[in-house]
Amino acid sequence: MVSRPPTFCPDCGTRLESFTFENRERKRCPACERIAWHNPVPCAGVAVVDRSGTESAVLCVERGVPPGVGEWTIPGGHMEIGEEPPEAAARELEEETGISVDPADLEVLSASTMPPREGKHVVTVHYVADLADAEGEPVAGSDATAARFWTPAAFDASGETFRPVHEQRFREAAALPE
Known part of the structure; x- marks a missing residue:
């Protein structure tokens, strides 16, 4: 979870890519496949x-x-x-x-x-x-x-x-x- 829109994976540092999950645009790490949740x-x-x-x-x-x-x-x-x-x-x-x-x-x-x-x-x-x-x-x-x-x-x-x-x-x- 991050407080500002993420650019890089907080776990491995790989640049994130956008994808749709649960009808929302999210950011995901292509290397470790983790979602970088952007929460309030x-x-x-x-x-x-x-x-x-x-x-x-x-x-x-x-x-x-x-x-x-x-x-x-x-x-x-x-x-x-x-x-x-x-x-x-x-x-x-x-x-x-x-x-x-x-x-x-x-x-x-x-x-x-x-x-x-x-x-x-x-x-x-x-x-x-x-x-x-x-x-x-x-x-x-x-x-x-x-x-x-x-x-x-x-x-x-x-x-x-x-x-x-x-x-x-x-x-x-x-x-x-x-």
């Missing part, structure tokens, strides 16, 4: 919601590294080997914002795919947590330039932009009932 990368993120105001606010980060530098996202990232999705979401949240949550306190918000970027496909499990169940103060992590709570109205008035898919998750989290 699993990611996880968490929307922390502050319900203390008249309008719910959601913790977001402004990306400081590619892809999407300057765009806002729900904190999240790649899952590590041996990590459960809620653990990955909680770890990424703390790395990107300084806010910590117990993975057991996370509830599934949704799952979505990002548009492919340079052949890389990503599937993200999005979680939601209440700020009352979190600890810490928002601070931008190493791959972010800002971490802050946004209400939908404040974001709409700001002229800022979201990465694809993240705006929908932001609005869904903000609209959740208490």
Whole structure:
């Protein structure tokens, strides 16, 4: 399995050839006849919601590294080997914002795919947590330039932009009932 379209066999290094298998174009090694599966990368993120105001606010980060530098996202990232999705979401949240949550306190918000970027496909499990169940103060992590709570109205008035898919998750989290 590879995260970007393969060119060479990951086992023996032979240039791959295209063929049709299960009604899809695949890549296969002509030397060892193995299929080089091109699968999406699993990611996880968490929307922390502050319900203390008249309008719910959601913790977001402004990306400081590619892809999407300057765009806002729900904190999240790649899952590590041996990590459960809620653990990955909680770890990424703390790395990107300084806010910590117990993975057991996370509830599934949704799952979505990002548009492919340079052949890389990503599937993200999005979680939601209440700020009352979190600890810490928002601070931008190493791959972010800002971490802050946004209400939908404040974001709409700001002229800022979201990465694809993240705006929908932001609005869904903000609209959740208490």
